[in-house]
């Protein structure tokens with residue numbers, strides 16, 4: 001579990017950046033405002049950041065550019081290779097995932113990820129939030145950008161829309177992965193003790209989710 005979609009990402013690593021740039025019509029809406037989404041995560045982050053699922057390192061690079069200390073974790077060896085080509089030579093990308101990862105050095109004040117949280121089942125989402133609230137100091141935050149839906153109807157409508165457009169891969173993806181409803185995410189955050197849980201919609205699919213440790 002947790003790493004069940006790894007093969008997809010390992011195959012995708014080499015041309016992943018062409019997707020975030022909007023070159024694939026099926027995923028264009030998912031990655032709309034991608035740079036702005038990453039900038040928003042950076043703006044909401046503290047100084048010591050734990051990032052999960054860094055992919056090719058686009059958010060990591062922005063965090064580094066803003067002088068943040070980043071402890072970067074990525075389970076796919078192929079993605080780590082792509083990221084290493086982009087990031088500073090001495091920068092370490094650790095092998096790990098949202099559930100199992102090397103212990104970060106020093107205090108972490110923000111846990112971030114973009115386009116990753118929906119790879120975890122609902123139980124796994126709750127488990128990792130429990131881990132992160134224990135790891136964070138008072139005032140520490142979780143800031144995720146990810147796809148979610150405001151209702152079951154909205155989710156089914158997106159599948160229908162994508163299907164009518166002939167976007168077979170996007171439809172498979174929407175059906176296969178664990179896209180949550182906004183209310184479920186809010187409950188998962190609040191159940192483990194996060195407060196001030198907020199949601200900001202960034203495009204048709206992606207929202208910024210933020211919660212703070214009281």
Ligand SMILES: C[S@@+](CC[C@H](N)C(=O)[O-])C[C@H]1O[C@@H](n2cnc3c(N)ncnc32)[C@H](O)[C@@H]1O
Nearest residue numbers: 002009053054055076079097098114115116119
């Ligand atoms: C859609 S990409 C997002 C990459 C990058 N964060 C971005 O915004 O462009 C998803 C990334 O999450 C990684 N991933 C998949 N399952 C994961 C897990 N359980 N824990 C951490 N990362 C995971 C994949 O290997 C991939 O690099």
